[in-house]
Amino acid sequence: MPSFVRGHLYAVLAHVGFLVFWQLAVSIGKVPTYILPGPIDTFLALGEPSYNWLRHTWITALEIFGGYGIAVVVGVALAVLFVWIPALNAALMPLLITLNMVPKVAMAPLFIIWFSYGVFPNMLIAFTICFFPIVLTTYRGLVEVEPELLDLVKSLKGNRWQIFTKIQLPGSLPFLFSGMKVAAVLAVAGAVVGEFIASDSGLGYFLLVQQNALNTSAMMMALLLITGLGVLLYGTVAALEYVFVTRKGISP
Amino acid sequence: MTSPAAKQPFIRLEGVSKTYRFGGKEFLAVSDVTMDIEEGQLVALVGPSGCGKSTLLKVLAGLHNHDSGTVQIGNEVSPFTPGRDIGMVFQQALLLKWRTILDNILLPAEILGLPMAASRERARDLIEMVGIANFADAYPSQLSGGMQQRASIARSLVHDPKLILMDEPFGALDALTRERMNLELMRIWKESGKTILFVTHGIQEAVFLGSKVAVLTAGPARMAAHFDVNLPEPRTLSVKTSEQFGQYTKQIYALLGMD
Ligand SMILES: Nc1ncnc2c1ncn2[C@@H]1O[C@H](COP(=O)(O)OP(=O)(O)OP(=O)(O)O)[C@@H](O)[C@H]1O
Ligand SMILES: [Mg+2]
Secondary structure: OHHHHHHHHHHHHHHHHHHHHHHHHHHHOOOOOOOOOOHHHHHHHHHOHHHOHHHHHHHHHHHHHHHHHHHHHHHHHHHHHHHHOHHHHHHHHHHHHHHHOOOHHHHHHHHHHHHOOOHHHHHHHHHHHHHHHHHHHHHHHHHOOOHHHHHHHHHOOOOHHHHHHHHHHHHHHHHHHHHHHHHHHHHHHHHHHHHHHOOOOOHHHHHHHHHHOOOHHHHHHHHHHHHHHHHHHHHHHHHHHHHHOHHHOOOO | OOOHHHHOOOEEEEEEEEEEEEOOEEEEEEEEEEEEEOOOOEEEEEOOOOOOHHHHHHHHOOOOOOOEEEEEEOOOOOOOOOOOOEEEEOOOOOOOOOOOHHHHHOHHHHHHOOOHHHHHHHHHHHHHHOOOHHHOOOOHHHOOHHHHHHHHHHHHHOOOOOEEEEEOOOOOOOHHHHHHHHHHHHHHHHHHOOEEEEEEOOHHHHHHHOOEEEEEOOOOEOEEEEEEOOOOOOOOHHHHHOHHHHHHHHHHHHHOOOO
16 A cells, blocks of 8 residues: 555656646746746636637547547447457458558548538547557457367357357456557547647637637647546546456456 | 166277368377276376377367267266366466456356356365365466466366366476375365366376376377276375386386387
8 A cells, every 4th residue: 555655646746846847947948938838827828718718628528538439339349240240350350450551630631521520520530540449459359268268168068158258258358448548549639630620619729729829828728638638538448447457467 | 886887987989080170181180099987087198299189188078079989978877968067177277367266166157057156155165175265256366377277176176067177287387386286186086086087298197196097199199008007095296106106107108109
């Protein structure tokens, strides 16, 4: 327990230390605010009601969490289908790997043609960008079962469903979580790039608007909020991983 | 032992052959294995690597079909139900990392759909028997290799099968742990009264454990010989230094063409 506390204490200290260093560097270096505001100026930007922080943050959060949630559901479902229907896997897996090579953010202009702009196309970009790591890692986790373990179950005349529920599904969890952690980082980038390209709200949109006004503290604050959303998502996944994987001594 | 049914052995293998077929090629892995095994025997199966020992076990476990010959398991006294009456132990313990030791041991009972309350009680007894009672609620990663293998032996017994198939169960353990596990298996076998088929590369191990030793020659596995091992009971480690023990090991080396 003490080492647990100490580990977290160090993490908190490092974060605080970073903010202090940032503030000191800006103050001592006399860096103009429009180039780089210190953390104090950045946080003061939160007090400006005309910035509509709540609304922009809500929109971006919706895109990130929505796209991510759909990616997890669709990715896991597809991986499961691939396991149950080998023909589907043989046909679609190579196609998926090819499609994975398409730079997802470069599809954003197309999405705008197809779906106009707003929350949905941005959610879709977040989805496409984080769907692949989830489906690929989950599939690998599901099929990676020691052959002798299968022999053991088959020697007991265990059926396909038992193998799936008792061995494959729980065995794939460490893989699923590692895919979900990679995807969490990508989802944030996907949603914000989508907002850059076309939207009328969200933190990415806000960032561009404030750029024109050379409003650097507002931009920094938007960046911090985007980062905060990412940390929230990643933290949630890591917490779930802790409950379902780490606590049980399962390593990927 | 006077009823006619008792004349039939528990396991009868007659001219059993198994050929693997893949990519248009054929590979004869087991050829013409003939042997009888009585109920309650611990039969050690020795042979060089790749000679088809695992294949023979898989045929017995019903995982592979054999191509010719007869495989008969069970007799009138002791009928055999495929699935229900097979327990398996492998070189790796193959415990499920996300289950506690107790829940791991219960896996066969779950798969066979046995009543869980009774199985749980039996699993607790078995955990005690294999000497890891303190680890019932631990996860596999918290156990040493030897302890994991003890758990996997308990798992092979939980559904009370009549035949236990062990494929080099102690092959991954260090020499000292392996000796200890030999003694433990000897005790477990006597306590449980199971029929055990035990594959090993260790000639000493085979003689020490086997009430009968079957020697297979280099692939395709052909039965070189099988004979009963008569050593003073109870077998303790000191048996290994006896002259009789030496005679048996010599005999096996000779059969393998290594003398
Ligand atoms: N599924 C399979 N398909 C094709 N060939 C196989 C298969 N399984 C085993 N073989 C071949 O059959 C032969 C016997 O294999 P087996 O695993 O039974 O040997 P073994 O005696 O158990 O060897 P070891 O002592 O190394 O475990 C080997 O040459 C192996 O290459
Ligand atoms: Mg083998």
